[in-house]
Amino acid sequence: MHPAVAPLAFLLGTWRGEGRRDYPTIEPFAYQEETVFAHVGKPFFSYAQRTRAVPDEAPLHGETGYLRPTSGGALELVIAHPTGILELDLGHVDGTTLALRSDRVLCTPTAKEVVELRYVLDMAAVGQPLTFHLEATLRRVRA
Amino acid sequence: MHPAVAPLAFLLGTWRGEGRRDYPTIEPFAYQEETVFAHVGKPFFSYAQRTRAVPDEAPLHGETGYLRPTSGGALELVIAHPTGILELDLGHVDGTTLALRSDRVLCTPTAKEVVELRYVLDMAAVGQPLTFHLEATLRRVRA
Numbered sequence: 391m392h393p394a395v396a397p398l399a400f401l402l403g404t405w406r407g408e409g410r411r412d413y414p415t416i417e418p419f420a421y422q423e424e425t426v427f428a429h430v431g432k433p434f435f436s437y438a439q440r441t442r443a444v445p446d447e448a449p450l451h452g453e454t455g456y457l458r459p460t461s462g463g464a465l466e467l468v469i470a471h472p473t474g475i476l477e478l479d480l481g482h483v484d485g486t487t488l489a490l491r492s493d494r495v496l497c498t499p500t501a502k503e504v505v506e507l508r509y510v511l512d513m514a515a516v517g518q519p520l521t522f523h524l525e526a527t528l529r530r531v532r533a
Numbered sequence: 534m535h536p537a538v539a540p541l542a543f544l545l546g547t548w549r550g551e552g553r554r555d556y557p558t559i560e561p562f563a564y565q566e567e568t569v570f571a572h573v574g575k576p577f578f579s580y581a582q583r584t585r586a587v588p589d590e591a592p593l594h595g596e597t598g599y600l601r602p603t604s605g606g607a608l609e610l611v612i613a614h615p616t617g618i619l620e621l622d623l624g625h626v627d628g629t630t631l632a633l634r635s636d637r638v639l640c641t642p643t644a645k646e647v648v649e650l651r652y653v654l655d656m657a658a659v660g661q662p663l664t665f666h667l668e669a670t671l672r673r674v675r676a
Contacts, residue, residue: 421662430592434615438597449573454581455613458641466641468619470598470611472577476619478639496621496637498601515658 394433394459400486401427401435401457408444415432420444433460437469452523459483474501535577537602541628544570544578544600551587563587570600577601580612602626608633617644 391399405425411418425439428494435457441450455469467479467490475497481490534542547567554561568582578600584593598612598620610622610633618640624633 430595432592432615436595436597436615441643449575452579454599456597456615456617458615458617458643460643464615466643467616468613468639468641470613470619472575472579472599472601474599474601474611475608476611476613476621476639478619478641480641494639496611496619496639498611498621498623500601500603500609518634 391429392431392433393434395429397463397483398427398435398457398459402429403427409441421450422447437467474498534572535574535576538572538578538607540626541570541578541600541602545572546570552584563592564593580610617641 400498403426405423405427407423409421411422421441422444423425423439423441425437427435427437429435436455436525437457438452438454440452442448443450445514453469453471453473455467458466458468460466463482463484465479465481465483465488467481471477471479475495477492478494479490480493483489544611546569548566548570550566552564552566554564564584564662565587565623566584568580570578570580572578578599579598581595581597583595585591586593594615596612596614598610601609601611603609606625606627607623608622608626610620610624612620612622614620616637620635622633623636624631626632
């Protein structure tokens with residue numbers, strides 16, 4: 391493993407779980423999620439996420455990109471979405487806590503306009519209390 | 534397969550081959566490339582590309598994203614690069630010819646500045662003359 395990504399080694403591997411989706415315009419539903427962080431010996435991790443419906447496993451969302459530690463715990467995350475959105479997040483890692491904030495977003499001409507999107511993610515691993523925290527806020531950016 | 538991506542079905546699958554890299558500041562070398570187009574039944578293809586050195590197979594470049602046909606043969610391509618670059622290309626498909634041009638590029642603060650990048654790709658498939666053509670020009674965009 392490249393030493394630049396060693397502080398993020400706790401992320402490596404395949405994470406699976408179940409989520410819940412809701413919004414005023416839709417019926418709430420459950421989904422399965424799989425998130426994979428991998429590396430090839432270079433100073434970045436690849437990142438891929440997929441969600442599937444419960445129970446029929448129909449594909450829902452996916453996204454793919456790269457997580458780049460820079461210096462002093464700083465992080466850069468670049469993600470492509472099949473919805474036609476490109477997301478550039480900046481933040482930092484402190485222990486097993488990642489804090490990321492959307493810096494810029496590009497949308498293709500036909501991407502659905504998203505005014506603001508924010509998520510918070512907490513996870514507990516075997517032998518560890520709830521320490522992992524991932525948070526991002528996306529603001530609308532004109533295409 | 535979603536009917537929106539049917540005109541791009543000829544791209545589906547795993548493509549492998551060998552390339553050659555050169556630049557005034559480097560020694561020329563050969564590389565292996567693998568490009569995968571896949572779908573999950575939705576109106577887009579996932580796209581992933583990886584290159585490895587010859588002969589030691591050390592990982593070189595990779596990129597990942599989504600190809601979205603819209604209407605009338607129009608195409609949108611969103612790609613994340615591990616170098617910290619996000620690329621939004623627009624273009625169209627005409628038969629088995631794809632023409633794409635970089636529309637906008639986002640760079641993270643530590644991404645190396647690229648002034649201009651252009652590539653042209655021709656391919657011949659079994660039973661077909663050299664008909665596939667992929668071309669893109671990236672211009673420098675300030676971070």
